[in-house]
Amino acid sequence: MPSVMLAPTPGIATFLKHLKHNPVDASIENFVSLLKRRQIRSSRPCAIATTHLLLKVVATFRDRDVAKLVERIRSVGQQLIAAQPREMAVGNIVRRVLGLVREIAEDDADENPDSTSMGDSGYLPYSNLEPSGLPTHFSNFSPPKHGSALPQKSGLSQSDSNGGDDNSGQGAVAVEKQLDRRPPLLTSHTSYVASAMAPQVTSLFGLLSHPHTPSPTATPPLGTQSPVMKPGLTSRVLATIPDASAAKVDIKAEVLEGIRELLDELDQADDQIAAYALDHIHSNEIILTHTSSTTVQRFLLAAARKRKFTVIHAEAYPNDYLETHATIMQGRQKSAVGDDEDERWSPLTALGITVIMIPDSAVFAIMSRVNKVILSPHTVLANGGLVAAAGALTIAQAASVHKTPVIAVSGVYKLSPVYPFDTEELIEYGDAGRVAEFQDGEMVESIEVVNPLFDYVSADLVDLYITNLGGHAPSYLYRIVADHYRAEDVNL
Amino acid sequence: MITTGTVLSDDGFDIVKTYNGLLKEDPELTMPVAAIESLVLALSHTPASTVSETLDLLSTLTAQLKRSITNPISLSAGTDLFQRYLITTLTRPGQGARGDFDQIRTHLIRNGQLFVERAKEARERIASFGRHFVGDGAVVLTNGGSRVVGALLRRAAETCEGTHSGGGTIRFKVLYVTASGTSDDSEAKETISALRARDIPVATIPPTAIAYSLSMVTLCLVGAEGVVENGGIINRLGTYQMGMLAKSAGKPFYVLAESHKFVRLYPLGQDDLGFQQTVVNFSTQCGQKDEQDSHPSDGGVADLESKRSSCSGGPAVPSRFDESVDYTPPHLISGIITESGVLTPSAVSEELIKIWF
Numbered sequence: 025m026p027s028v029m030l031a032p033t034p035g036i037a038t039f040l041k042h043l044k045h046n047p048v049d050a051s052i053e054n055f056v057s058l059l060k061r062r063q064i065r066s067s068r069p070c071a072i073a074t075t076h077l078l079l080k081v082v083a084t085f086r087d088r089d090v091a092k093l094v095e096r097i098r099s100v101g102q103q104l105i106a107a108q109p110r111e112m113a114v115g116n117i118v119r120r121v122l123g124l125v126r127e128i129a130e131d132d133a134d135e136n137p138d139s140t141s142m143g144d145s146g147y148l149p150y151s152n153l154e155p156s157g158l159p160t161h162f163s164n165f166s167p168p169k170h171g172s173a174l175p176q177k178s179g180l181s182q183s184d185s186n187g188g189d190d191n192s193g194q195g196a197v198a199v200e201k202q203l204d205r206r207p208p209l210l211t212s213h214t215s216y217v218a219s220a221m222a223p224q225v226t227s228l229f230g231l232l233s234h235p236h237t238p239s240p241t242a243t244p245p246l247g248t249q250s251p252v253m254k255p256g257l258t259s260r261v262l263a264t265i266p267d268a269s270a271a272k273v274d275i276k277a278e279v280l281e282g283i284r285e286l287l288d289e290l291d292q293a294d295d296q297i298a299a300y301a302l303d304h305i306h307s308n309e310i311i312l313t314h315t316s317s318t319t320v321q322r323f324l325l326a327a328a329r330k331r332k333f334t335v336i337h338a339e340a341y342p343n344d345y346l347e348t349h350a351t352i353m354q355g356r357q358k359s360a361v362g363d364d365e366d367e368r369w370s371p372l373t374a375l376g377i378t379v380i381m382i383p384d385s386a387v388f389a390i391m392s393r394v395n396k397v398i399l400s401p402h403t404v405l406a407n408g409g410l411v412a413a414a415g416a417l418t419i420a421q422a423a424s425v426h427k428t429p430v431i432a433v434s435g436v437y438k439l440s441p442v443y444p445f446d447t448e449e450l451i452e453y454g455d456a457g458r459v460a461e462f463q464d465g466e467m468v469e470s471i472e473v474v475n476p477l478f479d480y481v482s483a484d485l486v487d488l489y490i491t492n493l494g495g496h497a498p499s500y501l502y503r504i505v506a507d508h509y510r511a512e513d514v515n516l
Numbered sequence: 517m518i519t520t521g522t523v524l525s526d527d528g529f530d531i532v533k534t535y536n537g538l539l540k541e542d543p544e545l546t547m548p549v550a551a552i553e554s555l556v557l558a559l560s561h562t563p564a565s566t567v568s569e570t571l572d573l574l575s576t577l578t579a580q581l582k583r584s585i586t587n588p589i590s591l592s593a594g595t596d597l598f599q600r601y602l603i604t605t606l607t608r609p610g611q612g613a614r615g616d617f618d619q620i621r622t623h624l625i626r627n628g629q630l631f632v633e634r635a636k637e638a639r640e641r642i643a644s645f646g647r648h649f650v651g652d653g654a655v656v657l658t659n660g661g662s663r664v665v666g667a668l669l670r671r672a673a674e675t676c677e678g679t680h681s682g683g684g685t686i687r688f689k690v691l692y693v694t695a696s697g698t699s700d701d702s703e704a705k706e707t708i709s710a711l712r713a714r715d716i717p718v719a720t721i722p723p724t725a726i727a728y729s730l731s732m733v734t735l736c737l738v739g740a741e742g743v744v745e746n747g748g749i750i751n752r753l754g755t756y757q758m759g760m761l762a763k764s765a766g767k768p769f770y771v772l773a774e775s776h777k778f779v780r781l782y783p784l785g786q787d788d789l790g791f792q793q794t795v796v797n798f799s800t801q802c803g804q805k806d807e808q809d810s811h812p813s814d815g816g817v818a819d820l821e822s823k824r825s826s827c828s829g830g831p832a833v834p835s836r837f838d839e840s841v842d843y844t845p846p847h848l849i850s851g852i853i854t855e856s857g858v859l860t861p862s863a864v865s866e867e868l869i870k871i872w873f
Contacts, residue, residue, distance in 0.1 A: 079838070115674050229871065231634050232552075232601045406787065407851065442860050445648045499862040 034058060036069040044076070048084050050456055052100060059108040067113035068318070068401055071290055071437045074104060074117040079283045080275065082121075089129055090129040097122055101516050110452045110478075111400060112403040112411075112440040115516065116509075117286070119441065122494055124282040125235040131142050161457075175228060254466055289492065293435030294319050296492035304431060304490070307331045309395040312423075314338035314384070315413045316347035317400035318356065319433050321369065324398075328375040335372060335379045336394060338356035339386055340415055342458040352379050384415050391422040397430045399481075404432070404439045408483030408498030411450050417479035420486065429487045438492045441509040447480040522755045529561045530578045532584040535591070542632070544663065547633040548594025548742070548776050551581060555598050555870055560625040567606045567617055573652070574599055587791060587841060589739040589750050593779035600871045638774040638855040643667040646737075646772055646853045650688050654734040657762070658719030659693035660752035661703025662739020662750060664772040666710070669737075673714040690718045691729055703752075703838075723754050731766045740773040745782045745868055747846035747861020750775065750789065751836060761847035765806075768850040775854045778868055783843050 032038050039058055043051045055077055058064040062445075064073060081100055085093055101118030108114065217453055296480050297319060305311065305327035310363060313335060324335060337352055339345040355371035372379050401410035410432055421429045444450060456473040467473070483498040496504065533552040539545060545553075558577050559570070578595040582588040605620055642664055650656060650672040672686055690711060694705055699708045699720045711718050721729060736758055740749040749755070749771050760771040783789050812829050847862035853859075859867075 229597075229601050229604070231549075231631055231638075233600070408856065446651060499860045502860055502863055503866075 032315050034063045036073050037316050039073050055109040067438050070116050075287050079120050082279050095438045116440050119509050119513040125279050126238045128278045162486050174187045224324045264279040293492040294322045297433050298322045298492050301327035311332045312336045312394040312397045315340045315344045316351040320400045322431050328377045337381045338384050387419050388422040392425045399432045401432050401434050405444045408501050410481050411478045414476050417481050420481045424485050431488045432486050433490045441505045441514050452477045529558050531581050546592035548801040550771040551591040551594035552598045594741050595778050640854050642772050643671040647672040652686050655732050657691045657733045658734045664739045665737050670843040673716045692720045694720050713859050726761050727818035733767050736762045736769045740771050743773050743777050745865050747864040750841050751845050753840040753842045756842040756844045759844045763848045771852045793840050795840050
């Protein structure tokens with residue numbers, strides 16, 4: 025009897041199906057094993073899978089305590105990251121969700137101050153003297169705070185009630201105690217910080233700011249008064265106390281809403297990036313790119329509708345060349361994710377663009393004729409550097425010799441807040457058999473063959489990052505990291 | 517007018533003496549923090565009752581302090597920060613002036629020690645964070661007597677608790693650039709001996725050997741007296757050289773600086789530091805004419821110019837090399853490690869803007 029059903033290849037599609045029908049913990053296990061076996065690879069599928077998983081984790085979370093939710097997400101995150109540390113997208117999504125939860129909890133705490141501690145000492149700045157080891161933050165939104173990896177001890181955020189309510193009776197509220205209460209501080213000068221959060225005071229004043237408040241009924245500590253703080257706070261406290269319990273239910277719903285927005289962002293990232301294509305690609309330009317990246321292809325397709333240019337495509341042998349050939353010839357026919365509609369796109373040649381495929385060794389030779397290089401990174405690092413498919417460093421160095429602009433296109437979800445102390449660790453190694461076949465006995469016996477899958481390209485070789493938020497210089501990425509991630513989440 | 521140390525005397529509070537006294541008492545103190553401390557002590561000794569009086573007093577004292585020191589950059593970081601802090605907190609709209617002022621004043625005076633503690637803590641944080649940069653087998657190149665660098669290297673050398681001394685988990689070596697090429701240079705002496713006591717191999721080289729040894733170097737770490745607006749640094753003479761060589765050899769060059777060292781200065785070159793320092797002294801056999809290398813205003817009348825300037829005294833005195841500083845531009849710096857993490861040079865100006873505007 026001919027076998028009827030071939031088991032589908034394990035990958036993101038099977039994972040999402042599994043997620044629908046199985047309990048959360050089983051799904052976590054499934055995802056971990058998919059990551060370990062590299063059956064789910066590359067940033068976008070990992071990010072999507074992580075987001076769906078966290079959606080389910082939050083949805084099935086029974087407790088009302090926000091701190092416990094944070095802890096739950098963190099432990100799931102730790103498992104996922106440990107499974108495949110080089111898939112930074114997984115960690116990025118976990119940190120985004122954590123930041124989301126904290127933000128919602130704090131906004132909620134702002135509006136529903138249901139403890140005496142909220143009165144004013146909630147706005148304590150930096151209780152550095154208190155015995156809890158090192159102080160946590162000076163300011164929370166200034167670039168240094170979030171700029172890159174931060175010297176955070178992960179345990180601190182849990183065990184000590186920092187940045188706030190030390191001296192006043194804050195034992196009552198689990199939220200404020202456990203979460204890092206970020207006092208919404210403001211100087212009149214920080215108005216340009218556009219964010220949903222309450223604006224923060226600057227870190228340089230951290231040296232001098234007030235360590236504690238005298239009494240709960242006094243005016244807020246000097247140097248920390250926030251105009252955001254409502255004058256009639258006490259009356260509001262009284263008015264909203266009955267609503268406190270209702271607020272907690274909303275937190276979960278808001279978090280779920282936020283995660284769904286994150287999913288939307290992941291879906292739309294490519295389209296938003298492609299919207300900038302016309303600004304950067306002009307007629308009769310020669311663009312160099314490599315690998316079969318969807319983002320780059322859609323970027324070029326968006327420009328191809330209005331402009332005529334030439335693309336030189338390096339084939340990325342030995343790891344990606346078959347997909348690259350397929351991409352050039354046929355575009356993308358089927359998707360691996362879910363719904364097919366958005367995922368099908370025609371090849372550039374169908375729109376009349378000339379595509380020249382070259383072997384990777386020809387990159388330097390051809391570089392003098394190239395106007396722009398477009399790379400698609402696997403991960404973007406907080407120092408402005410990036411990790412991209414092998415071959416990217418050669419291309420970037422050749423481009424810098426010829427002073428050709430190098431543009432990296434990636435969604436913000438690929439931007440990792442972790443500072444790369446050791447860039448060697450970020451490189452994943454793949455099947456050496458692709459370089460020198462195992463059948464070639466002499467080669468295998470006498471030569472050590474390595475097949476790095478990625479290259480680290482340092483920040484000074486990249487000229488522009490185009491993300492779904494627009495174009496940025498590599499030196500500006502620290503701001504984006506600051507806007508999207510929280511300091512306390514960097515070390516999970 | 518004789519002032520006795522730091523005690524309030526009849527005629528006034530001697531801020532310069534206080535400042536110098538503080539620096540002498542506590543060798544771990546950095547110049548900006550000592551400046552802030554002396555200003556705080558000034559506040560406590562002088563009963564000012566209004567905001568403007570206080571700010572006025574502070575600017576007078578600050579000017580006095582800056583005049584008395586040849587290189588006021590580092591301490592001006594502290595004084596500027598303090599002034600801006602007061603201005604920001606005191607002139608905040610919607611606050612009752614009187615009551616808050618007293619509160620701030622009390623807070624500042626009572627917590628003088630607190631600032632010092634925090635500043636030292638900042639150093640420890642930088643050390644504990646930055647030590648990840650020193651990996652196994654690394655060779656670190658450094659110069660000067662920076663206490664932050666010393667703290668970081670000591671931290672990196674430390675073993676886990678309870679194990680025997682020496683034999684840390686990270687094995688690294690240190691290349692110390694000293695003016696003389698030996699460790700007799702007083703600035704770095706303690707750090708070098710402390711490291712050697714912990715079994716870390718330390719080699720001292722003269723500045724002439726930097727390029728020679730650069731091939732074995734993994735990364736360069738230096739401290740800073742001041743971090744300027746564009747992300748460059750002011751540090752001991754020789755840092756710029758190290759930076760240039762490191763850049764050309766492709767070695768990362770990291771600066772360790774606490775965030776209270778950010779100063780609002782934008783030097784356009786080595787001559788633009790805001791104070792006179794004569795490192796380069798041309799002389800000839802006949803007449804020992806000292807030519808000023810800065811301000812060649814009247815190009816055609818060079819001789820007259822130099823004669824006149826040597827008559828004026830003052831700036832014609834050559835600076836000591838071991839007290840001179842230079843400016844390292846930001847494009848040579850890979851990252852500035854502060855207590856809040858690693859900043860790119862472009863993040864520095866943003867921080868400064870936030871307190872100044």
